[in-house]
Amino acid sequence: MSDTSASVLLTVRDVRKSFGNHEVLRGVTTSIGANEVRAVIGPNGAGKTTFINVVTGIYAPTSGRVSLAGRDISRAAPHSIVREGMARTYQIASLYPSLTVAENIVVACRAASKFSKARMTDAISPREYRDRMLELFNLTRLAGRQVAEISHGDQRLVELAVTASLRPRLMLLDEPTAGMSPAETQQFIELINTRLRSSCAIMLVEHDMKVVMGTADTITVLANGAVLAEGGPDSIRNNAKVQEAYLGSAFAH
Ligand SMILES: Nc1ncnc2c1ncn2[C@@H]1O[C@H](COP(=O)(O)OP(=O)(O)OP(=O)(O)O)[C@@H](O)[C@H]1O
Ligand SMILES: [Mg+2]
Structure with a gap:
């Protein structure tokens, strides 16, 4: 190319x-x-x-x-x-372990709403966006759980959801x-x-x-x-x- x-x-x-x-x-x-x-x-x-x-x-x-x-x-x-x-994940998970799954996603959504405005074409509220991301990544079932207490595989999924929530x-x-x-x-x-x-x-x-x-x-x-x-x-x-x-x-x- x-x-x-x-x-x-x-x-x-x-x-x-x-x-x-x-x-x-x-x-x-x-x-x-x-x-x-x-x-x-x-x-x-x-x-x-x-x-x-x-x-x-x-x-x-x-x-x-x-x-x-x-x-x-x-x-x-x-x-x-x-x-x-650009947003990345690491070989080692980089989440806030004491926050819930939903809170981790909210942190990323807030960051995105500050610096990715130009790339946001949809006018949905942060809460709606959080819920959409939870659903997209099949994490609604874990929304209220602390990241520290979910399985390693689920933590990887949260990490992915957090990265996608930055709207890269x-x-x-x-x-x-x-x-x-x-x-x-x-x-x-x-x-x-x-x-x-x-x-x-x-x-x-x-x-x-x-x-x-x-x-x-x-x-x-x-x-x-x-x-x-x-x-x-x-x-x-x-x-x-x-x-x-x-x-x-x-x-x-
Ligand atoms: N900060 C650093 N200082 C010195 N050497 C480094 C540093 N980071 C990486 N290296 C060296 O660079 C080489 C490539 O490492 P890198 O981690 O990029 O490989 P990789 O392809 O990701 O390997 P893996 O599949 O094991 O993850 C290795 O020899 C490593 O020791
Ligand atoms: Mg490597």
Whole structure:
């Protein structure tokens, strides 16, 4: 997808990131469309989380450029990148454990109503919006429960709901199904396909090939901090280099 295309949301150009002498990202170039679901896969230590950290402003790239909707955000702080319309989840849940599920969502809705006004086309009240999000994520059943006391899988679901409540243009998910049961994972796949993909672009780092193949329009394979291959699920599945570097073992367990 070319940089000038109106439908490109995120552009990453030759991004490098070093920690001391250790070059973790070695020139990553890709772009993500406005309604695309992108999976980033690769062996442990390939640089996937670092890539998300650079895109979301946790780390500035050592060199290269990241732009969102044509705006250079390479050196922007994480909070201003959130305002530009990027929201992420972490490998480790980042919720308010002593608040209820509904309260956690309200916190995100309030934040969104402050900084995402321009992207809000519907005129619904915060309470209605909260209830809509609870329903969308099948969390109405847990609305009044403290986050600390619900299952790990349900916490992951709340985290997703909180992230979506920020009304992002691009949602970044780092191993969203880690700790989920097979049934919860299936529910997650359906959620992406039936609800989330129509509202924003999604970039997810994921080891579960069922999730990757069941949701992604395009897959980027990172190995040793560089893009080994990029393409649709079938072309990636059948790519000999990818098989050798990663998929052989990924499909084995
Ligand atoms: N803050 C940091 N300081 C130094 N080295 C780091 C830092 N963050 C990551 N690294 C190194 O960068 C490399 C890539 O790590 P990263 O966490 O990005 O991999 P990953 O692809 O997400 O792996 P996993 O699949 O295990 O989550 C690793 O060698 C890691 O030790
Ligand atoms: Mg990681």
